[in-house]
Amino acid sequence: MTAAIEIEPDSMTPDDLAALRRAVQLLEHPGLAARLTNLVGKPIELLGHALPASASQAIAAATSKGLEVALQVALRTMRPTPRAGSQLLHKALATASGAAGGAFGLAMLPIELPVSTVIMLRSIADIARSEGEDLSDPEAALSCVQVFALGGRAGSDDASESGYFAVRSMLARSVTEAARFIAERGVIREGAPILVRFITLVASRFGVVVTQKVAAQALPVVGALGGAAVNYAFIEHFQDVARGHFTVRRLERIYGKILVRSEYERLALAP
16 A cells, blocks of 8 residues: 655745744844933943953853753753743742852852753743754754754844854754664763754854943943843743744644745745
């Protein structure tokens, strides 16, 4: 008996097209820098460039550590199903950790950022599951960590190099190799070169927005209350990016990557 051949549809339903349009808005116009600028009343990107070299080194170290911890969580301890109200809970927890960061400044970053990153990772995972992802698949779990790179764009970036599909393409080989490594070994080996390479690629982009966050929290007028508001904006930013990313992946499973990318690029260029 001949197996049925699945034919991918050549057009999207109005509902799915609307979902893709929303995803384009979330992914191509990520607004963390604008949100933080409005929050503190100063241009965040300029403030980030003014941070001392010691701050840059601390940010780089904390960013890598936060992502390493998030990767462990993504592959080992996430619950199979999200809990009701978890998105609000994650925002509340991240806001609380941001208050500590705002109160104690850069000295708290090595502690506060890994905590915030894991909280955001759990929120991202809930969004992934709501869009049909099976997080027992290492590739899907790695896609949750990949969100930190997708959300790491500066306003001055070249769109051709920092657009959603450009960043996905940059990470594609590393994600595939890391997923294969994890699937074959069944365990995570600390310091495995394939996983270190993946973390390094993600950290290179995640560090951009961590710098913006630190610059906002470093302002004398911010303090604990402002630090909480900065972290609220921080997690909301990555929740938006995650919603867009996993919407695109859901539609790719239905319509195929070629059609979804074609429609995505058409919508991204629309006025």
